[in-house]
Amino acid sequence: MAQLNVHGQENIVQPGFYMPNRLSIEAGKALHHLLQGKVCYLVDPTFPPAPEIMEYLKTKDISIEYFDFRHTTSRAVREQILNRMQQGLSVVFLPGLIAKVRGTLADVPSPFLSNVGSLHISPVPVFLGHYNDDDVNALYSNGNLPATREELWIMPQLRPGPQTGERLLSAWLEKSAELFSANPFLKRSVTTELVRAMKANPKVEVVDGMTGNPLPNFKLLGVSMTVAKMLRKRDDERIGVILPPGPGGTIATLSCLLAGMTPVLINYASSREAFESTVRQAGLKTFITARKFMQKLTTFPWPPEEQLILVEDLLKNLSKASLISNVMMAKMAPANMICRMFNTDARCDGAECVMLFTSGSSGEPKGVTLTHRMVLANVAQCAARLDLADAKFLASLPIFHSFGLTVTMMLPLLTGHPFYAYPNPTDARNLCEIIKKHGITLVCATPTFARGMLRRAEEGTFATVRQFVVGAEKLQPDLEDEFMKRHGLGLLEGYGLTEAAPVCSANMPDAPMVEGSKFYVPGTRKRSIGAPLPGIAVRITDVDDDTKVLPLTERGMIWIKGSNVFNGYVGRPEMNAEIFDNGWFKTGDIGQMDLNGFITLGGRLSRFSKIGGEMVPHEGVELAISQALNLNPEDGVQIAVTGVSDAQKGEALVLLSALPQHQRSSEEKEILTSIRNILIERQMPNLWAPKYLVPVEAIPTLPTGKLDLRGCKLLADEALWELNN
Secondary structure: OOEEEEEOHHHOOOOOEEEEOOOOHHHHHHHHHHOOOOEEEEEOOOOOOOHHHHHHHHHOOOEEEEOOOOOOOHHHHHHHHHHHHHOOOEEEEOOOOOEOOOOOOOOOOHHHHHHHHHHOOOOEEEEEEEEOOOOHHHOEEOOOOOOOEEEEEEOOOOOOOOOHHHHHHHHHHHHHHHHHHOOHHHHOOHHHHHHHHHHHOOOOEEEEOOOOOEEEHHHHHHHHHHHHHHHOOOOOOEEEEOOOOOHHHHHHHHHHHHOOOEEEEOOOOOOHHHHHHHHHHHOOOOEEEOHHHHHHOOOOOOOOHHHEEEHHHHHHHOOHHHHHHHHHHHHHOOHHHHHHHHOHHHOOOOOEEEEEEOOOOOOOOOEEEEEHHHHHHHHHHHHHHOOOOOOOEEEOOOOOOHHHHHHHHHHHHHHOOOEEEOOOOOOHHHHHHHHHHHOOOEEEEOHHHHHHHHHHOOOOOOOOOOEEEEOOOOOOHHHHHHHHHHHOOOEEEEEEOHHHOOEEEEOOOOOOOOOOOOOEOOOOOOOOOOEEOOOOEEEEEEOOEEEEEEOOOOOEEEEEEOOOOOOOOOOOHHHHHHHEEOOEEEEEEEEEEOOOOOEEEEEEHHHEEEEOOEEEEHHHHHHHHHHHOOOOHHHOOOEEEEEEEEOOOEEEEEEEEOOHHHOOHHHHHHHHHHHHHHHHHOOOOHHHOOOEEEEOOOOOEOOOOOEOHHHHHHHHHHHHHHHHO
């Protein structure tokens, strides 16, 4: 039985109306005791609580007030509650058994939260969380996982007023983030936890998808220990790693961590300017790479040879005796001995673990330090949501991409699961072969890369895949529909930020319905980016006023808070002051949340133009024009919308087009008029019509397939410079 800790007794209101996110039998008994037994429980028979809870209530002859949510009016329920409160009894809503995915915040479906507001009775929020301090797989439990500790919090009574359901959800989210952040596990060292996990799973393999060669954990750890001893002779605080996903990239990263250095994972698809900026900001003098990799990337601005540590030379020069000794130690010695040898606990909690740089889609790359706390938190958050039973990961996203680092390298290593690495995420044919040959269960990709796999996939390619998560760009409905039609596989759209290590939310497959219950908390909602992972809170503010907090269901600027969120960009104090507010991080994304917690994005703030006082979404305009022109997404990115300054309305929309029919500048007026008329026919606002058309040879994109926002803006500014000057 889990230890139960009770907090917030000072917030008890007698009589009061209590709304728990969930209740276990022990937590229910504790709450009953705190209310001195003067309690009536509110139960909907179509949403029945656990049998043991109902049995306890009946055997103790405790007052129960029944109501049928589907057939009882809010006024009638309000009278039921007020009658009991007038008798001196507190009323506790009992959440029922519910179909839910792992890591679900609450056992209360959205219809019930919607109805709370119409009761016009200010509730006292109650939050129950299940935790395990010892195992990353069960750091956060939703009741289906073993928990060593339960935290029950009675929170301050909500103020009266409209949208009570939204404020109740906000209170639960914030308490979830607070309790998650307090977990002792997060104070540990990623390096220590990697050593312990690899020692506990010595035969689990990292497989090189190019050669098919497996490398078991004990050998991977032994080689990393040998390399780390060599690196410790250097005076570097940070070392650049320029390697693709796979055994080499894993060894380089782990070696740096064991040596007490920060691996800086370099974007080898970046421009010379971006690379030079990365080197300058991180203060890099040394880089680990491979000669074979250098030969494939002939256009990359490689540093001078004297600054390079080449894997081939390194392995060739390693003492065989030392290598054998370290591999044997990795296999035979206790984890604690290895950790003491490398003093792995010296860097933990908020200390620097890994450094990444943003893609630079809207400007110069920004340095993001991922701390040990951030990495452990996000791995645990993902583990709480994903189905990891006998999991096999496909690792094709580069490790300089935070998703590739955390989800397809750190997560399998820390949870003891194999991953199959392939260096080229665009090589769809070979990726499909790896998935089918090795029975991959979990695939992560961008929609662009997923579309490539769909083209190459044969019948049965995805037969073993249980979760196919996509992110980094918007999931197009046609791609989602085609995957389901051809392979019966639902693509699960998620959302992440480098600044959040990176995963913030994700859709998951729906859980089967619970017998006897008519309601459920869905795992997925189409056109959304899913619900927040455990321990992440969300806030919505007015787009033009950061201090004006809006209800979660209203569209505005999204802010997040959690242990996985960074502390600020490296060397950018002025920017950091603008994006943080009392622990909340301003994401730059516009969106809203429903009462089941699902977030729908409206686009990046940088992907909006303010025209005549109205916010116009670039992505919305692009989608409308693409549909009107019947553009095929499989043909790649053919149009893009950006904004330029406009003396009359503040900003104006510019349509960049690589379409053959848009290449004649002399026809610009006719084309724009035609597009305007089409948008009007589709009942789109007049403000959505582009003011300018700029023919281009190709739309700038990043290696991930996302639009290069900075490149698009530069193209528009260059083309229209004479017009505006």
